[in-house]
Every structure is written in C-alpha cells, then in structure tokens.
Amino acid sequence: MTTTQDTTTPSDKTSGVTYTPEDGLLLEVEDLYVEFHTPDGIATAINGVSFDLHQGESLAILGESGSGKSVTAQAIMGILDMPPAVIPGGHIRYCGQDLLSMPEDQRRRTRGPEVSMIFQDALSSLNPVFPVGWQIAEMFRMHRGVNKSDALEQAIRLMERVQIPAARDRVKAYPHQFSGGMRQRIMIAMAIALDPAVLIADEPTTALDVTVQAQIMALLDELQQERQMGLILITHDLGVVADVADRIAVMYAGRFVEKADVVELYSAPAHPYTRGLLESIPRLDQKGQTLAAIGGLPPNLMRIPPGCPFNPRCRRAEDVCRRDRPELREVVPGRFAACHFAEEVINA
Amino acid sequence: MGTYVIRRLLQMIPVILGATFLIFTMVFALPGDPLAGKCGERPCPPAYAAAFREKYNLNDPLPIQYGKYVGNLAQGDFGETTNGIKVIDQLKARYPITAQLALMALAFEAIIGITVGVFTGIRRGGFLDNLVLISTLVVISIPVFVVGGLSQYFLGVRLGLFPVTVTSANPTFYQLMLPAMVLGSISLAYISRLTRTSLVENLRSDYVRTATAKGLRRRRAVGLHALRNSLIPVVTFIGFDFGFLLGGAIVTEAIFNIPGVGGYLFRSIRARDGASVVGTVTVLVIVFLFVNLLVDLLYGLLDPRISHD
Numbered sequence: 274m275t276t277t278q279d280t281t282t283p284s285d286k287t288s289g290v291t292y293t294p295e296d297g298l299l300l301e302v303e304d305l306y307v308e309f310h311t312p313d314g315i316a317t318a319i320n321g322v323s324f325d326l327h328q329g330e331s332l333a334i335l336g337e338s339g340s341g342k343s344v345t346a347q348a349i350m351g352i353l354d355m356p357p358a359v360i361p362g363g364h365i366r367y368c369g370q371d372l373l374s375m376p377e378d379q380r381r382r383t384r385g386p387e388v389s390m391i392f393q394d395a396l397s398s399l400n401p402v403f404p405v406g407w408q409i410a411e412m413f414r415m416h417r418g419v420n421k422s423d424a425l426e427q428a429i430r431l432m433e434r435v436q437i438p439a440a441r442d443r444v445k446a447y448p449h450q451f452s453g454g455m456r457q458r459i460m461i462a463m464a465i466a467l468d469p470a471v472l473i474a475d476e477p478t479t480a481l482d483v484t485v486q487a488q489i490m491a492l493l494d495e496l497q498q499e500r501q502m503g504l505i506l507i508t509h510d511l512g513v514v515a516d517v518a519d520r521i522a523v524m525y526a527g528r529f530v531e532k533a534d535v536v537e538l539y540s541a542p543a544h545p546y547t548r549g550l551l552e553s554i555p556r557l558d559q560k561g562q563t564l565a566a567i568g569g570l571p572p573n574l575m576r577i578p579p580g581c582p583f584n585p586r587c588r589r590a591e592d593v594c595r596r597d598r599p600e601l602r603e604v605v606p607g608r609f610a611a612c613h614f615a616e617e618v619i620n621a
Numbered sequence: 622m623g624t625y626v627i628r629r630l631l632q633m634i635p636v637i638l639g640a641t642f643l644i645f646t647m648v649f650a651l652p653g654d655p656l657a658g659k660c661g662e663r664p665c666p667p668a669y670a671a672a673f674r675e676k677y678n679l680n681d682p683l684p685i686q687y688g689k690y691v692g693n694l695a696q697g698d699f700g701e702t703t704n705g706i707k708v709i710d711q712l713k714a715r716y717p718i719t720a721q722l723a724l725m726a727l728a729f730e731a732i733i734g735i736t737v738g739v740f741t742g743i744r745r746g747g748f749l750d751n752l753v754l755i756s757t758l759v760v761i762s763i764p765v766f767v768v769g770g771l772s773q774y775f776l777g778v779r780l781g782l783f784p785v786t787v788t789s790a791n792p793t794f795y796q797l798m799l800p801a802m803v804l805g806s807i808s809l810a811y812i813s814r815l816t817r818t819s820l821v822e823n824l825r826s827d828y829v830r831t832a833t834a835k836g837l838r839r840r841r842a843v844g845l846h847a848l849r850n851s852l853i854p855v856v857t858f859i860g861f862d863f864g865f866l867l868g869g870a871i872v873t874e875a876i877f878n879i880p881g882v883g884g885y886l887f888r889s890i891r892a893r894d895g896a897s898v899v900g901t902v903t904v905l906v907i908v909f910l911f912v913n914l915l916v917d918l919l920y921g922l923l924d925p926r927i928s929h930d
C-alpha cells in the first residue's frame with residue numbers, strides 16, 4: 274500500500290471531482306504489468322493485460338489458480354501491497370482519468386463511490402468485531418458525512434435490497450452470526466452502497482454451496498441490470514458465470530490468451546487452453562474429474578518459458594510455439610486469441 | 622451472561638478452599654515448630670507454649686484446625702499476627718499501597734507498551750523497530766532486582782529524578798513512580814512485542830484489505846479496523862497482569878522499601894507467622910480469581926465471537 278497524505282477534511286462529500294464516462298466507457302486497462310519483487314526474484318504476475326469495460330457490461334475473467342485474476346482486480350482497485358508489488362508499466366483509466374498517476378487521496382475517494390469490490394471469503398473480509406450494519410453504514414459516514422443514525426437507516430435499506438431477512442433486527446449482529454450466503458450479501462450491500470459505476474467481484478461464490486452460488490449470481494445480475502454497473506466477474510469456474518457474463522477474458526500466466534463473447538467462446542473456443550477449461554467443467558455424469566483435460570501446472574512466474582507460455586502443457590504445440598510468442602490477435606471479427614493455430618482450433 | 626457469572630462465582634468456592642487448605646497445611650503442618658524462635662534462643666516457657674497452642678488450635682488434628690480457621694474466615698476473622706495485631710488491619714493498611722503501585726505500573730506498561738507496539742508494528746523493520754526489539758529482549762532477560770537497583774542508582778541517586786526509596790507508611794504518587802516503572806518494565810516489553818505482532822498480523826488480514834477497498838483513509842483502516850482487533854490479546858494480557866500485580870511485588874517492594882502486601886507476606890513467611898501468611902494468601906487468591914473473572918468478561922466484550930452462555 275502506498276502511504277497516503279491524509280488531509281483533514283471531515284468527510285469526502287466535497288471532493289469536487291466528478292467522473293463522466295464518455296460513450297459509456299468506464300474502464301480502460303492498457304498494457305498493464307504487475308511484478309512482485311520477492312527475495313527469491315521477480316515474479317511477473319500480470320504481463321501486458323488490456324481490456325475495456327462499458328456501462329451495463331459484464332466481463333468475466335476466467336483462469337486457473339495463480340493466473341493473475343486477483344492481482345488484476347487489486348491493481349484496478351489500487352489495493353495491492355506495494356511493496357512487494359510494483360507496476361512497471363501500463364495504464365488504468367477510469368472515465369478517462371489515469372488512476373495510476375492520480376494523487377493517492379483522490380484515488381482513495383474513488384474506492385466505494387466509483388469502483389468497488391467484493392471478495393471471495395466474506396467471513397474473513399468483514400471485520401469480526403463490528404456489527405454488519407455499522408460496517409455498511411461506514412461507507413455513508415466516511416464518504417458522504419452522513420450522521421450515524423441516518424447512515425444506519427440507509428444500511429438497513431441496503432440489507433433489505435440484498436434480501437437479508439429481518440434486516441432491521443439483524444443490523445446490529447456480527448458477521449459470524451450469519452450464514453455464508455448472507456455474509457456475501459452483506460459484502461455486496463457494502464460494495465454497492467455508494468452506487469459505484471464499476472463493481473469487481475473476485476470469486477464471489479467460490480466459498481458457497483451450489484444453490485447459494487446461484488442465488489448470489491442472480492442477485493449480482495439483478496443489481497447490475499438495475500444500476501447499469503460495469504461488472505467484472507472473476508472466476509475459475511466458467512459454469513458459474515456463463516449466465517451473467519457478456520464477454521469472457523481467459524487468463525493464463527498473467528496474460529489474456531482469449532477474449533470473446535460468452536456464447537461464441539462456449540460454442541467454439543479459439544485457444545487450446547480455453548478448450549481444455551471447457552472440457553474440464555465437471556458434469557453430473559463424471560464426478561470428480563475436474564481439470565482432467567489439462568495436464569501439468571502453470572509456469573513459475575519467475576521463469577515463464579520462451580515462446581507460448583502454454584506450450585509445455587499444450588497438446589498442439591509445435592516448434593514455432595517454443596520459439597515465438599503468439600500475440601493476442603483478432604482471429605475472426607470480435608474474437609481474440611493468442612495462439613499460432615487459433616484458426617484451426619476455432620474450427621476444430 | 623448472568624448464569625455464566627454465577628457459575629464462575631460458584632466455581633471459585635472450591636478453588637479458594639483448595640488454595641487455602643494447601644497453604645494452611647504447608648504453613649502449619651510441615652516440619653518445624655511454629656514456636657521456634659518465638660522466645661529468642663531459648664525454648665518458650667511451657668505456659669506460653671500451651672496458651673499459644675490453644676489459641677491457634679494446634680492441639681487439634683489438621684482438618685479440624687483447618688475447619689475452625691475457615692469458619693473464622695467466613696466471618697471475616699483473619700486471625701492475629703504473632704505480635705497480636707489483627708491480620709485484617711495489616712492488610713487494610715498495606716493493600717491500598719500495593720493496589721496503587723499496581724495501577725501505576727499497569728498504566729505505565731499499557732500506555733507506553735501499546736504506543737511503542739503500534740509504532741513498531743506500522744513501521745515494521747525500521748530503525749525504531751529494531752531498537753525496540755533489542756531493548757525489549759534485554760529488559761525481559763534481566764532480573765527485576767538488577768533493573769530496580771540500576772534505575773535506583775542512576776535515575777534516583779545520580780540524576781536525582783526520582784526519590785530513591787519510600788520513606789513513609791503512606792508513599793506519595795511521586796515516590797511510587799520509579800518503583801511502578803521498574804515493576805511494569807517486563808510487562809511493558811511483553812506488551813509492546815504482543816501489540817506489534819498482533820498488529821502486523823492484522824494488517825495483513827482480509828478485512829483490512831476490505832477497509833482499504835472501501836476507500837477509508839489509511840489512518841482509519843489501521844487505527845480503527847486493524848488496531849481494534851489487535852488489542853484483543855493485548856488487553857487480555859494486561860488484565861491478567863493486573864491480577865498478578867495485585868498479588869504484591871516482593872522484590873520491587875523490598876528494593877524500594879514499600880510497605881505493601883508483598884513485603885508483608887515475605888516477612889511473615891520468614892517469621893513463620895502462620896496466620897499472616899494464610900490470611901494474606903487467601904485474600905490474594907480471592908482478588909486474583911475476581912480479576913480473572915473480570916478479564917474473561919472483558920474478553921467477551923472485546924471479541925463478539927466469544928459467547929458467555
């Protein structure tokens with residue numbers, strides 16, 4: 274985390290800066306790099322990622338564990354621990370303004386009212402010693418200078434909006450007194466409190482039961498339609514987001530290896546890695562065979578192999594794959610893939 | 622909550638009985654004649670010895686002796702010292718001094734310990750952090766009488782900042798300052814380390830990341846969200862330490878000539894003054910148990926995940 278220059282304004286309601294999206298374009302991530310400088314060496318966790326996000330659009334970022342999904346999200350939110358993280362290159366523009374070069378205090382004020390985030394584990398992500406209503410109300414108090422009781426009243430309304438039963442009675446309860454699904458609803462209420470334009474959900478349902486997963490996804494979908502937010506849905510399970518997402522970006526070793534409309538990607542993946550992921554979606558008739566389709570492990574981020582980073586695990590790999598790095602390119606209109614043989618893969 | 626407190630209070634009864642019985646047995650029944658040394662170098666005159674034995678029920682079997690003692694205790698009678706002074710009066714005169722010393726030591730160790738812990742925790746690995754790490758290790762590894770003697774000599778005698786010893790039966794706040802600092806020094810070292818470790822751990826936690834993602838100022842994310850959680854073990858430690866401090870500080874009281882319960886207990890043991898020892902220990906046990914109960918209740922207030930029902 275960078276150190277902040279705290280000013281002494283009592284609340285942020287007078288921050289003065291307004292952000293207006295041009296042509297609905299909320300977020301532009303351009304050639305972003307993130308490194309972790311550790312005692313063992315430099316790990317390049319994000320390796321030139323670019324994408325746009327518009328109002329009302331939902332983008333899913335799909336990838337295995339360690340592919341860099343959370344680091345991407347944290348870089349956008351500005352909550353990476355720096356050090357060890359370093360951002361050696363790239364831009365993250367929100368409504369045309371570069372978040373990376375913005376003064377820290379101005380950037381801090383975008384967290385909550387403009388860009389907001391939900392985390393995977395709601396139990397550890399909520400503060401165990403404060404009541405949930407208090408934690409939601411804190412958004413109104415700190416950003417808008419609303420007094421305690423009014424803020425609590427607004428928190429209750431939000432808890433009702435995210436369908437927490439008996440919200441008024443439970444506003445003073447602590448996080449551990451809720452079920453996993455209800456806790457995630459509280460996280461969502463907190464994240465949408467100030468009506469952000471961009472909501473990032475980092476594996477919001479991974480810790481939950483399947484039925485609860487569907488309910489949370491439905492709630493996110495509903496809220497997104499209602500508020501026309503730009504939604505970034507991070508997941509390692511395509512099945513969970515397929516109904517909600519418009520577009521999908523597939524991430525591998527810190528790069529986007531494929532970007533496409535969700536239906537098109539589903540019906541004909543353009544990258545061998547995507548194909549492997551689709552084949553690894555568990556089906557009812559083959560329990561426990563997840564990820565059987567892709568053998569091997571993702572590369573060590575301190576020693577990403579030359580050529581195509583996926584080549585050690587790719588069944589199609591040829592000599593060119595070990596020599597030349599395939600760039601993300603438009604294979605057919607609207608479909609991007611980083612594979613030398615994308616045309617063949619997509620038609621296979 | 623109410624039933625929890627009642628249950629805890631009831632649990633104290635066997636503990637108090639057990640503790641007093643142990644002390645009682647050790648003091649009165651272990652080898653050695655309670656009359657030894659009472660009358661100088663010579664044995665006591667038979668009449669005196671008989672009266673003494675009668676008064677302290679020494680002719681009864683041990684359980685009866687103990688039963689009579691507890692019976693008196695329940696009526697608030699702690700017995701008399703061998704000089705014929707009521708034990709309760711001794712305690713009444715000395716306990717306030719020990720309590721004042723304990724509170725002063727506690728305030729000293731808590732305020733400075735937490736402050737130091739917070740600053741070293743935020744600036745982990747910095748110069749201050751390393752300096753504190755080394756000095757706390759030094760303080761923890763040096764015996765109290767060395768710390769006491771050195772500070773007495775340098776701060777008291779050489780620099781004249783503090784009175785060297787206590788000179789009255791009712792020590793002033795100023796006279797107790799140096800002893801309180803010496804008494805609190807080891808716990809101060811523990812508290813600063815504990816605060817630092819706990820804060821560092823909590824700064825890495827998911828909910829502090831959430832606090833940052835909520836757009837809170839760093840001061841609030843650290844000073845409220847992380848610190849509130851970090852202080853749970855620290856406050857608990859301070860509470861238990863208060864229980865120990867209220868037991869009297871034998872070494873510190875001896876160095877600074879403070880007329881507290883620690884010194885009284887020490888002298889009573891040396892003088893084989895059974896009534897004083899048992900009476901004092903009983904009071905200390907009860908105080909300790911009550912402080913522990915309060916700490917447990919406080920813990921429940923600090924951490925809503927702990928439920929007392």
Ligand SMILES: Nc1ncnc2c1ncn2[C@@H]1O[C@H](COP(=O)(O)OP(=O)(O)OP(=O)(O)O)[C@@H](O)[C@H]1O
Pocket residue numbers: 309311316318336337338339340341342343344345354357509574
């Ligand atoms: N603080 C850190 N220090 C060093 N390396 C880190 C740090 N945080 C993340 N990384 C590395 O960055 C890479 C990407 O991590 P990231 O958390 O983004 O993965 P992910 O795609 O979100 O995976 P998951 O599905 O497990 O959440 C990982 O290899 C990880 O080891």
Ligand code: SF4
Pocket residue numbers: 544545546581582583584585587588589590591594599611612613614615
């Ligand atoms: S470039 Fe080669 S190794 Fe990489 S995914 Fe395509 S075929 Fe496989």
Ligand SMILES: [Mg+2]
Pocket residue numbers: 342343344475476
């Ligand atoms: Mg992750």
